[in-house]
Amino acid sequence: MKKIFLLPLISSLLLFNCTPKETxxxxxxxxxxxxxxxxxxxxxxxxxxxxxxxxxxxxxxxxxxxxxxxxxxxxxxxxxxxxxxxxxTWMRGDVEVQIGNLNKRNYEVYSAVSLAHSPVSADVDLEIVDMGNGLEADYAAKPGAVEGKIALVYIGILPGSPEGTSNLHRSEKTALATDNGAKGIIIINQVDGGVLLTGTASVTGGLIDIPAVCIGKEDGLALKEILKKSKKRAKITMTNTSDxxxxxxxxxxxxxxxxxxxxxxxxxxxxxxxxxxxxxxxxxxxxxxxxxxxxxxxxxxxxxxxxxxxxxxxxxxxxxxxxxxxxxxxxxxxxxxxxxxxxxxxxxxxxxxxxxxxxxxxxxxxxxxxxxxxxxxxxxxxxxxxxxxxxxxxxxxxxxxxxxxxxxxxxxxxxxxxxxxxxxxxxxxxxxxxxxxxxxxxxxxxxxxxxxxxxxxxxxxxxxxxxxxxxxxxxxxxxxxxxxxxx
Ligand SMILES: [Zn+2]
Incomplete structure (x- = not known):
């Protein structure tokens, strides 16, 4: 009985093993x-x-x-x-960016978003300095210019920059501004149509010392033109949480x-x-x-x-x-x-x-x-x-x-x-x-x-x-x- 029972089992096992695996x-x-x-x-x-x-x-x-x-x-x-x-981790709260004359009149609200790891609360009202691409060379060209002020930098490489200029990440640009004494940084996005960008401004993932915001390309490039003729200040207020x-x-x-x-x-x-x-x-x-x-x-x-x-x-x-x-x-x-x-x-x-x-x-x-x-x-x-x-x-x-x-x-x-x-x-x-x-x-x-x-x-x-x-x-x-x- 046993043998008769086992035979079909063995042969089916053999058959199974012999079946080539699907290619x-x-x-x-x-x-x-x-x-x-x-x-x-x-x-x-x-x-x-x-x-x-x-x-x-x-x-x-x-x-x-x-x-x-x-x-x-x-x-x-x-x-x-x-x-x-x-x-x-960091969570966005409210942000407002207003830009106006040095005499603190005629403030205008700009569309802006906070970059991640900005301080949990910030309220600065300081002169804006155009720092171009915000690279080491820009700071070397204008020593001390941004000390106690707000740096305005482009997120990419501006047209007309020296050939072969290599860019830094927004977090690295923020670190450079901070190292050079800036008390805030406004980063101009490079995408047409007022698109705003977020992402971290921190190289370490920890909170940064200064408020960092992004504004749209058109607003930012227009602001650069205005700064050529007159000084402006920015009032940046924000709240965020880090919990x-x-x-x-x-x-x-x-x-x-x-x-x-x-x-x-x-x-x-x-x-x-x-x-x-x-x-x-x-x-x-x-x-x-x-x-x-x-x-x-x-x-x-x-x-x-x-x-x-x-x-x-x-x-x-x-x-x-x-x-x-x-x-x-x-x-x-x-x-x-x-x-x-x-x-x-x-x-x-x-x-x-x-x-x-x-x-x-x-x-x-x-x-x-x-x-x-x-x-x-x-x-x-x-x-x-x-x-x-x-x-x-x-x-x-x-x-x-x-x-x-x-x-x-x-x-x-x-x-x-x-x-x-x-x-x-x-x-x-x-x-x-x-x-x-x-x-x-x-x-x-x-x-x-x-x-x-x-x-x-x-x-x-x-x-x-x-x-x-x-x-x-x-x-x-x-x-x-x-x-x-x-x-
Ligand atoms: Zn992703």
């Missing part, structure tokens, strides 16, 4: 069809932006966004958890079928600034990640390695959510299990991938990219790169030696004018572009999670240091307080 091309075809037919990225982002609004970390809206994505991932049938963290806030990363997990201890992370920051709904930064990236999770679940894809789909919060205030995640992984030793990170920030319509800067890592992306290109050679041209950069959530992992990748986006130039601005809304989102990202990034994610040999490995401490130096990131990381080494 990469077959899996990619499935992903492609699923996303083209059923992608929810565009629709859910539309719903979230209209029902929640912005997704500022620590705000009521931010909490609603965390819950929305948690519920959404659950509704797809995924294992979901919150990763709560608590940090001190301990609570936020939650949202994590959905698909357990690996063979190497379940090894993790591939795909993440995008869910949070946004509060001037608009942040549909581009980073609605398109984070909602693509949500739809990638949906796709994997819908197709019941089970690659060798475990995948974590993560909505990071707090990116805009200084990569807070990814830092908290990495800190926890360092503490419990699981950092070594994180084999690769795919970051999705303002990404869409990719034509290739960035291999993240480790020597030789691009070979894998070129190879897998050929299979993606075979699916859609019009949208995906397999144009890959291999460099390391900063200022998004992959940074928290990269400085610990974890390799990363991100899509090489091919989006309409026009959307970048609304970066960190009051016009970053859903009307900028292109449905096909977000869907293309879900298609191609899901394919690359699957390849990473299922490959026998990953394109790069986690670097040890000395290798990480050399890697960051080799990619020219040391000085920037030092300014940002993220350089972990003595020298």
């Amino acid at each position: 990469l091309d077959e899996t990619f075809q499935k992903i492609n069809s699923e996303v083209l037919a059923n992608s929810k990225a565009y629709a859910t982002l539309g719903e979230a932006t209209s029902t929640i609004g912005h997704r500022l970390t620590g705000s009521e809206n931010g909490a609603k966004a965390e819950e929305y994505t948690y519920d959404l991932l659950k509704s797809y049938g995924l294992d979901v958890k919150y990763f709560p963290f608590e940090v001190e 301990q806030i609570k936020a939650r990363n949202v994590i959905a997990t698909i357990k690996g079928s063979e190497l379940s201890d090894e993790k591939i992370i795909v993440g995008g920051h869910l949070d946004s600034w509060d001037l608009a709904t942040g549909a581009i930064d980073n609605g398109i990236g984070s909602f693509a990640v949500l739809d990638m999770a949906r796709t994997f679940k819908a197709l019941n894809l089970k690659p060798k390695r475990t995948i974590e789909f993560i909505m990071f919060m707090g990116e805009e205030q200084g990569l807070l959510g990814s830092r908290a995640y990495v800190d926890a992984a360092l503490k419990d030793g699981s950092i070594d299990n994180i084999k690769y990170v795919m970051n999705q920030d303002m990404s869409g319509n990719p034509r290739g991938f960035n291999a993240g800067g480790q020597k030789g890592a691009d070979g894998f992306f070129d190879k897998v990219g050929e299979h993606i290109k075979a699916i859609d050679s019009v949208a995906f041209t397999n144009q890959n790169s291999n460099s390391a950069g900063l200022h998004s959530d992959h940074q928290s992992f990269m400085i610990q030696g974890v390799p990363y990748t991100s899509p090489n986006s091919n989006l309409d130039r026009s959307i970048y004018g609304c970066y960190h601005s009051d016009c970053d809304d859903f009307d900028l989102v292109n449905e096909e572009h977000i869907r293309n990202n879900v298609r191609f990034s899901s394919m690359m994610l699957y390849a990473l999670a299922d490959t026998d040999t990953l394109p790069a490995r986690k670097l040890n401490d000395a290798e990480t240091k050399a890697f960051l130096e080799g990619n020219g990131l040391k000085l920037k990381l030092k300014i940002g307080g993220d350089w972990r080494w003595e020298d």
Whole structure:
């Protein structure tokens, strides 16, 4: 009896083992069809932006966004958890910028927004000094000019500046103004149409000493003309808060079928600034990640390695959510299990991938990219790169030696004018572009999670240091307080 019973079982096991595993091309075809037919990225982002609004970390809206994505991932049938963290962070209050004559008459109100990490309260009424681009050379040319006054600087490089002038980040321009004795800084945006920009003015993520505001390009350039003829003063008043806030990363997990201890992370920051709904930064990236999770679940894809789909919060205030995640992984030793990170920030319509800067890592992306290109050679041209950069959530992992990748986006130039601005809304989102990202990034994610040999490995401490130096990131990381080494 037993033998008779076992025989069919054994033969079916043999048969099962002999069945060749689905090829990469077959899996990619499935992903492609699923996303083209059923992608929810565009629709859910539309719903979230209209029902929640912005997704500022620590705000009521931010909490609603965390819950929305948690519920959404659950509704797809995924294992979901919150990763709560608590940090001190800055929140915008009121701001008013008035500009008038030195005799304090005829003040005119200018449209302005506070830059993040401005003081919790400020009330200055001082002369304005035009400091051009606000670079070291501008201060060297006018020593002491801004001492006790308000610096007016352009966020970009003004036309007519010396050839090859390289720009500094708004936070670095603010630090320079402060070092030169300014008591306030007005930064002129470079986008047409009175667009206002926010973002941090702090190099460290801590509060800065002077109020920093952004005004529109047209207002700012007109003001520069006025200052050529007469002296003006600015009255800047603002209140902000800097409090301990609570936020939650949202994590959905698909357990690996063979190497379940090894993790591939795909993440995008869910949070946004509060001037608009942040549909581009980073609605398109984070909602693509949500739809990638949906796709994997819908197709019941089970690659060798475990995948974590993560909505990071707090990116805009200084990569807070990814830092908290990495800190926890360092503490419990699981950092070594994180084999690769795919970051999705303002990404869409990719034509290739960035291999993240480790020597030789691009070979894998070129190879897998050929299979993606075979699916859609019009949208995906397999144009890959291999460099390391900063200022998004992959940074928290990269400085610990974890390799990363991100899509090489091919989006309409026009959307970048609304970066960190009051016009970053859903009307900028292109449905096909977000869907293309879900298609191609899901394919690359699957390849990473299922490959026998990953394109790069986690670097040890000395290798990480050399890697960051080799990619020219040391000085920037030092300014940002993220350089972990003595020298
Ligand atoms: Zn972003």
